[in-house]
Amino acid sequence: MAGIVGMSVSPVDGGAAEPEKPNVILCMADDLGWGDVGYNGNKVIKTPHLDKMAEAGVRFNRFYAAAPVCSPTRASCLTGRHPFRTGVFFANVGILRPEEVTIAEILKKEGYATGHFGKWHLGTFTATEKDGNRGGQPELVNPPTDHGFDTYFSTEAKVPTWDPMLVPKKFQGEENRHFGWNAITDKAMAKSFGTNYWTPNGKATGNMEGDDSRVIMDRVIPFIEKAASSEKPFLAVIWFHAPHLPCVAGPEYAAMYNEQDFHMQQYAGCVTAMDDQMGRLRAKLMELGINENTMLFFTSDNGPERGAPGSAGPYRERKRSLYEGGVRVPGIMTWPNKVKAPFVTDAPVVTSDYLPTVIDVLGLKEPANKLDGVSFLPLLEDKPFTRPSPIAFASQNKRAVNDEVYKLYFDGRKTELYDLEKDPGERANLAKQQPEVVKSFKEKHALWFESCKDSFEGKEYGIKSLETLNQSWPDPANGVIQKKSKKKAKK
Structure with missing residues (x-):
């Protein structure tokens, strides 16, 4: 999300009376x-x-x-x-x-x-x-x-x-x-x-x-x-x-x-x-x-x-x-x-x-x-609801993608695909039977992950705090790496 100065969050145009805010x-x-x-x-x-x-x-x-x-x-x-x-x-x-x-x-x-x-x-x-x-x-x-x-x-x-x-x-x-x-x-x-x-x-x-x-x-x-x-x-x-x-x-x-x-x-x-x-x-x-x-x-x-x-x-x-x-x-x-x-x-x-x-x-x-x-x-409102894209996850070196039916899990060592409707306990790996789903999900996750990196590095808006916090993007193979300042904080 953009910073305060650059962000534009405004009411949708319309002449209807404003409802009570919840x-x-x-x-x-x-x-x-x-x-x-x-x-x-x-x-x-x-x-x-x-x-x-x-x-x-x-x-x-x-x-x-x-x-x-x-x-x-x-x-x-x-x-x-x-x-x-x-x-x-x-x-x-x-x-x-x-x-x-x-x-x-x-x-x-x-x-x-x-x-x-x-x-x-x-x-x-x-x-x-x-x-x-x-x-x-x-x-x-x-x-x-x-x-x-x-x-x-x-x-x-x-x-x-x-x-x-x-x-x-x-x-x-x-x-x-x-x-x-x-x-x-x-x-x-x-x-x-x-x-x-x-x-x-x-x-x-x-x-x-x-x-x-x-x-x-x-x-x-x-x-x-x-x-x-x-x-x-x-x-x-x-x-x-x-x-x-x-x-x-x-x-x-x-x-x-x-x-x-x-x-x-x-x-x-x-x-x-x-x-x-x-x-x-x-x-x-x-x-x-x-x-x-x-x-x-x-x-x-x-x-x-x-x-x-x-x-x-x-x-x-x-x-x-x-x-x-x-x-x-x-x-x-x-x-x-x-x-x-x-x-x-x-x-x-x-x-x-x-x-x-x-x-x-x-x-x-x-x-x-x-x-x-x-x-x-x-x-x-009891209206049709479908997510425009799957929910993507990332934590350390673990990755996952969920949609209404399938879930892809991969971590550098293994790739697993599950049908959450039939197998919510994630027991039957379908990755070999459904390679096209695996390929599609991995491609979507890769694009999303690159987008996250762009956001982290400030391509949506200038991030001054990167230098202050001395943070680095996580190594996909090893999970999170956060650079530490050599100077000890004053107590």
């Missing part, structure tokens, strides 16, 4: 698998509020994260572009560059209040102290207010999902450092986890105990109430940390799963706690009388962590993989003013579709530069 809420879990919710068949984890949301609106059976890891998917949600265009190639790689234009910037120009809440992971908040994964490096300071958000209550990276500021107690006898977390029982002995919440005024303090999803929602609710009282449309981007490791359930939530092993008690309890906050959010929208005109989305940034109790359902592999289990994620939305009757769709939709869909809803012309997402507004 509120937009983009909710996203962290490492939640396709099979971790009740409406997708999970018989253990309780998600009653998400299940009710799915029953009331649209359930996307083929909803995709743009990437199999965290930061790249987040960049796609905000820009409508694949992360290889924006330089956010992988987790903790690059930042959301200043030249990119986000959904927050577009909606702010349309009179929206804009807020980000939860995990940011697209840059840091401090140039002077160690914080999260990358805090303390001046060139990486990149808060949400640099990208169109009026306010934020956000972290640079992960935090424990219970008592988020403290290192959780380790379960005795547990060897795996990622698991066996338990709620803090002696706060006087606890150590700081090292990842802070930040606001435009600096480091956040107060109300940081207990369930992290509630801590986040405690900041979301006043933001929504303020916007509603001023009769101003709003964009709220709510990116939960749950159930990313360290996954910790509060005692009351863990007790709901006493019949499960310790790890599942923590994981399931954490997911149910997040589900409660989704229920709280929906109840507040109804209380304020704004639910009917609110586009409320929920998804996950990628599939479940490897070795975690999470479920990818019937799909192959998990987080970091471009097989279905790594990128096919829960996807639901409600918008009562538009979606009068609930429905389920098998149409492939991806996180980069958010921005073009919202632009379409508002009657704005699509920006002139390259988007990867498309508007799925026709789906919501």
